[in-house]
Amino acid sequence: MRLCLDIGNTHIYGGVYHQDRFLFHFRYASSELMTSDQFGVFLLSLLREHDLTKTQITQVAIASVVPQLDYSIRSACVKYFELEPFVLKLGAKTGIKILYKNPQEVGADLIAGAIAAVQHYPNQNILVFDLGTATTCMAVSKNKEFYGGAIFPGVRVAMKSLQSNTAKLSSVEIIQPKQFIGRSTVECIQSGIYYGHLGMMKELIQNFTKELFPQDKPKIIGTGGFAQLYLEQGIFDIVLPDLVLAGLNSAAEENK
Numbered sequence: 001m002r003l004c005l006d007i008g009n010t011h012i013y014g015g016v017y018h019q020d021r022f023l024f025h026f027r028y029a030s031s032e033l034m035t036s037d038q039f040g041v042f043l044l045s046l047l048r049e050h051d052l053t054k055t056q057i058t059q060v061a062i063a064s065v066v067p068q069l070d071y072s073i074r075s076a077c078v079k080y081f082e083l084e085p086f087v088l089k090l091g092a093k094t095g096i097k098i099l100y101k102n103p104q105e106v107g108a109d110l111i112a113g114a115i116a117a118v119q120h121y122p123n124q125n126i127l128v129f130d131l132g133t134a135t136t137c138m139a140v141s142k143n144k145e146f147y148g149g150a151i152f153p154g155v156r157v158a159m160k161s162l163q164s165n166t167a168k169l170s171s172v173e174i175i176q177p178k179q180f181i182g183r184s185t186v187e188c189i190q191s192g193i194y195y196g197h198l199g200m201m202k203e204l205i206q207n208f209t210k211e212l213f214p215q216d217k218p219k220i221i222g223t224g225g226f227a228q229l230y231l232e233q234g235i236f237d238i239v240l241p242d243l244v245l246a247g248l249n250s251a252a253e254e255n256k
Helices: 036-049 067-081 108-120 155-165 185-212 227-233 243-254
Strands: 002-007 011-018 021-029 059-064 126-131 134-140 145-153 219-223
Touching (some): 002 067, 002 243, 011 243, 021 036, 021 243, 036 067, 059 243, 108 126, 126 185, 126 227, 126 243, 134 185, 185 227, 219 227, 219 243
Parallel strands (some): 002 059, 126 219
Antiparallel strands (some): 126 134, 134 145
């Protein structure tokens, strides 16, 4: 079995795979103060809850965009599982051609998402929206070329920014408002955040398609914690919550 860890700015999103079969997933709050012992003990207790033992984990795979956590996570893997983890980074076999100006800048989570996306939609152009701490949109061609895309603040970051930088605007529940026009301050914030984000995604889809794929429109994949918010909007062809973990699992298998 393989333990896959997507280390993000807000959460560590993880899951256990038995070959290509996804057994379960979990979230653990990211913190710079987290120790290897804290995370290692958490993983062992999590496995026990699912009637598994640490000896059944034969590989750990990591995709990280938080360098300050990498040492603690690696140490936990070595100390509690006696495994040196596979870390997805530039140079690993992925089947994806990176066309970024500086390929070193591409986040491991974006590479993992691209791997899983082309497996799900082979021989098709794809746009992947990952709605997490940041919202990213990345374009991948039917020839498995990773072009790049756009990055902007995620819905929760936008809400916290309003709360932190204004005197009278407070935190609100992030939901889909029933109408565009807010009739209270709370409704106005909810409308601005939700529909503003929706508008940005629609604009990117329209112009990415025009620039890159005018003759062969792309498939649109949604992933990340907030993708479910936009299920009813019809902008995604499919929502795959575990896209990054699936790509990471495939990359680890390819690089065994």
